[in-house]
Amino acid sequence: MTDNDDLPTEELPDVQMGDAEEILLDVIDLISKAPNVPLSSTPRIDRQEVIALLEDAIACLPQEVREARFMLKEKENFLNRSQREADEIIEAARTQAERMVQRTEVVRASEARARQIIDEAEATARRLKSETEDFLDRRLASVEILIDRLMKTIKHGRDRLSITGVQQANEQMTDDAPDMSGEFFDQEADRTRDID
Numbered sequence: 001m002t003d004n005d006d007l008p009t010e011e012l013p014d015v016q017m018g019d020a021e022e023i024l025l026d027v028i029d030l031i032s033k034a035p036n037v038p039l040s041s042t043p044r045i046d047r048q049e050v051i052a053l054l055e056d057a058i059a060c061l062p063q064e065v066r067e068a069r070f071m072l073k074e075k076e077n078f079l080n081r082s083q084r085e086a087d088e089i090i091e092a093a094r095t096q097a098e099r100m101v102q103r104t105e106v107v108r109a110s111e112a113r114a115r116q117i118i119d120e121a122e123a124t125a126r127r128l129k130s131e132t133e134d135f136l137d138r139r140l141a142s143v144e145i146l147i148d149r150l151m152k153t154i155k156h157g158r159d160r161l162s163i164t165g166v167q168q169a170n171e172q173m174t175d176d177a178p179d180m181s182g183e184f185f186d187q188e189a190d191r192t193r194d195i196d
Contacts, residue, residue: 020060021146024153027053031160042171050161057154064150068143075136082132086125093117 027050034043097114 020057020064020150021153023053023057023060024150024157027057027157028153028160031157037171040171054154054157057150061150064143064147068140068147071136071139071143075132075140078132078136079129082125082128086121086128089121089124090118093121 030050030053031043031045034045036042037044093114096117097110
């Protein structure tokens with residue numbers, strides 16, 4: 001991670017998590033609902049529109065990756081902050097325990113209370129750390145799933161575009177070929193017809 005990851009960039013559009021996936025789903029929808037070329041099963045697709053949508057999706061991906069990096073950095077900051085707070089609680093408990101030293105009964109009671117406070121503080125620190133790690137792990141897993149879906153959607157869209165391009169080229173070659181389905185030229189038959 002670099003310090004530039006958390007700086008706003010003015011070239012990129014304002015995107016939200018999942019924008020790239022929505023754009024790619026729009027591309028798939030555009031391709032699947034495209035009308036067919038007359039007398040053909042090949043869909044007629046506006047190439048410029050598809051390219052523009054795919055370029056928008058590509059522009060969104062860096063922002064979503066940047067947001068994932070930001071979440072990782074936030075996780076580290078939160079864990080460090082939680083650890084500092086836990087250390088402060090433990091130190092405060094120890095300080096309080098040292099101040100409570102007086103008579104024997106009071107000393108015993110204060111030591112027990114200090115141990116209890118320290119144990120509670122350590123348990124709270126462990127719980128906070130565990131909850132934080134679980135929460136951030138779930139969030140990062142959802143980002144990972146989202147990025148995986150985006151990659152699959154992009155691959156699927158590219159595959160469909162390449163298949164459509166090959167089919168159109170094959171049909172164009174078939175349309176340009178001379179029609180050989182009729183009868184072959186029979187010179188004798190033509191001569192006989194001319195005599196009649």
